[in-house]
Amino acid sequence: MICWRLFTWRSRAVGGFGTGLISTSFVKTLGKTLCLCLIAIAMDLVWGYCGILSLGHFAFFGLGGYMIGMWLMYERTEDIVIESAAGRRPAADRRRKSATPSARRSSAWSGVRIPPIWAFADSLADPTALVVLVPGLLALVFGWLAFRSRVTGVYLSILTQAMTLALSLYLFQNDSGLRGNNGLSGLQNLPGLTDAAGGGVGVVLLGLGAGAGAWLFARAWVVSGKFGSVIRGIRDDEARVRFLGYPVEGYKLFVFTADRRDRGIAGALYYPQAGIINPAEIAPSPRSTWRSGSPSAGAGGSTAR
């Protein structure tokens, strides 16, 4: 709670007033670290409490980033794309968002062929929903398949790693419509915020602080009850919990999906601060795994005790 207050205060100080008290790069580093903390909290639940180690850390993180990045990129480049499609010279100032009425914009778009995958990118609401839905649904299907056939332990880890590789290979393709290995860029320019760096980061930090606070509350409530005991039981001896009559698969699936959804959200908050996302971020490289693995290993251990 104190943390939350602190973050809101800090983001207001930076975003609202722009006093220059704290440098923008420091705030960005702080914000990115917070996003990684969100992952660590999520991972603590799924690994520390439930004993599921997945290597697909950054697949869902990156998915969330791509979802929000599509919106940011669409808003930023819409005018440029329309003008170049109409055969005119692109506007000089790429960051300026013209006040074109949306009706005219959409009519201009109708002449331009955009990949169907971008159909949802026009409004803020759709990508925000997708940040939760896409990783959640993917995790639900994947988890259901895996837990149903009782793929456990190391096999599950390797399977998630394979899934991550498949996802990054898909995004690496140039014809997937998501700009191949270049990825999405310029994500730090939030539309509607003219004092670009400070304001944007402030808003993101505000959301992040609120998210982390709410999440910690929810989690503390969830793991303190019977649910927490059951998932700890699953970690210690899965077969025993199953023989006691608990639907182990259901519990694991819930924890797994919740974890993935949180990673999607964390990613959606991270990449506007990083400014760029490309498939290499998702690739199952040891670097990225270690990056999230090391903080959460400590966290998982501490709560497990």
Next chain:
Amino acid sequence: MANQALDLALDALSLASIYFLAAIGLAITFGVMGVINMAHGEFIMMGAYTGYVVQQFVPDYTLSILIALPLAFAVTFGAGVAMERLVIRWLYHRPLETLLATFGISIALQQLAKNIFGTQARPLTAPDWLDGALGSTTWSRSATSASRSSCCALIFLALFLFVMNRTRLGLEVRAVTQNPRMAASMGINPDRINMLTFGFGSGIAGIAGVAIGLFAKVTSEMGADYIVQSFMTVVVGGVGNIWGTLAGAGMIGFLQKFIEWLNPSNTLAAQTYMILFIILFIQFRPKGIIALKGRAAEGIEPSRQGVARRTPRSVLLQKS
């Protein structure tokens, strides 16, 4: 048409052989011992770099390959034994922690290779008698490459089978993996056997690295390119069985080439679909193509099933 099918089959054969080469060391450390070694790819890289270094000193390519093979084995054997002594020994029966620790080692090794050799790809040149075309027909290139890599794969398979089934070490390894306590009471030192087995698996990975380096460029990240595929090869084939690894490599190689043939312009998509297929395959056959049955399977199970049955994870954590 027949020519094209043959061409495709030969391409698939050489891909399958490369997967098999990359996976065979893992078939020992993961398949037989049940240790998740994420630094396996880096042992492959080490072997390939050993080959490159030898070629810097010995200009004759045939001679340099002949020197490089045992030297690569020695280097990676040493590295494997050191790693087993320093890290893995303390983490038996804790597969997830092993996985993370070896991940860390693999990063360190990659960075070390970057510091020593730079990020540029280094050539490992094959001697002429290995590189030349066998005939002058249209598919001679793929035929050469396929026969080369499949010959390598067969030699490795024979080596593996010989060591596991015909030597004292193989006998002791099988005894220790099936029942370490019984093996210990028969006078076998399980610690020593584990160390040697891990070293042997790593050494094989090193030799495979020289072989792979002849087909591909040697970079610090070449190991990372193979690690997921190697694990999938072992898991799809069936853990603990070398024929399973062979079948798995064959299946993955041929399937990938077949999907590439359906959509030749996009090899990335082929890999994506191949991995998705494997994920689904493991759902329906979690034990792989050739599943171990009976006592051998039970003997390996506990170390591999995530958390050890007898010691809950919380107890392990309290000790540390």
